Amino acid sequence: MELIHEHPILDFRHGKKIKFTFDDEELEGFEGEPIAAALHANGIRIYRLTPQRRQPRGFFCAIGKCSSCFLVVDGVPNVRSCITPLKAGMRIETQRDKGIIALDAE
């Protein structure tokens, strides 16, 4: 993982190391840290494709305001990955559309 190991001022205390999947690939991250930070540490930069022009989007504001880092988590679309904590076993997927909620009848 692309982590900072030595720092002149800060001492990083990561939480428990856990496993999750991103587009079916198993990855490791730290429990409770934002999903976006965990993906970035694994070298993943593209979190979604825009619905019409299929342009890639990723991390941008890190404060849950810009909508750039939306992805699908355990089937739920439009999750603000920069402020959603990572949990063990999460199934995370690239968001490829607006995020569809199933119709009641389905």
Added chain:
Amino acid sequence: MLVIGGGPAGLSATLEAASLGCEVTLVDGDLALGGQLIKQTHKFFGSKEERAGTRGFKISEILLEELENLKGRIKVHTNCTATGIYKEDGVVSCVIGEEEYFRIKPDRIVMATGAQERLLPFPNNHLPGVYGAGAVQTLMNVYGVLPGKRVLMVGAGNIGLIVSYQMIQAGVEIAGIVEAMDKVGGYWVHAAKVRRLGVPIFLRHTIKEALGNSTVTGALIQEIDDRFQPVGERKRVDADIICMAVGLTPTCELLWQAGCEMVYVPQLCGHVALRDSFMRTSLPDIWVAGDAAGIEEATAAMVEGRIAGLDAARSLEKGDKADLEKRLVELGRRLGDLRGGEVGQKICQGLACCSVQGWGV
């Protein structure tokens, strides 16, 4: 009392109100309290009274300790966004995470919603790898994740300079800093730190385009003239991150929705609520503090938060009148002192455009 935002302003407001006996609910969108303080590794300026010389993240730890001592009166919700405020009944809706909604009907509200980053328009500015400076700080200083290998910084104000230096501390190479003005906007001490390490600062330059197909691989930069028109050839800079530090703007959606009287003040970097000297807005139950009241810096935000918290508590008949009066006058003096320097002049000009003598309440 409901305090929206747990950064320096919101924490300070919460502490003052709770210490006077108010029951406070504090909501913050992030996973931890402290706002932007938790990623500030540099030592703060300002005055001794305001903890000058202490690193930002340490100040946050001090405030959180104080909060712990008052926890009986404070209910904290993190990862919680205030999503709406309803004029007809004074209800505020909030959501924890993405799905757990609740409503709250406070007697008083302090809006300490902070700021958000500005972006420049240029082709491909949507590409992953174009990141806000605050976001880069979060990645590396809070979560210990390397933001990238080689970074082009856009903006040589204090944030651009400080974050460049912090990236070097984390082991990232800075390709250069681009600045549209003909001089560095931040303090010389911060500029000197990065220049001593050999980072070029391209004055009178701007970014024209981000390069890359799926993620950033570089940028084109170009010199600009006195009227900000491009001159000369575009130069290619290789970088996997383009970090935007071109200013902040107050987060004011809830203030608008509540119906506070708002005014556009360029010196404060956006729309801000009219307020009296105790940070009370045109709506008698709503106060504002910190960057949400105009972009300044964290030290002033803490003093404004204290003023807002005290005054909001005073309106609920808490505390001793004479004592509160004395403390508010003292805090007002401290704010004035912080704004005494050259940098404070712009802030004072801005404040003159949005301050009212009193609301007659």
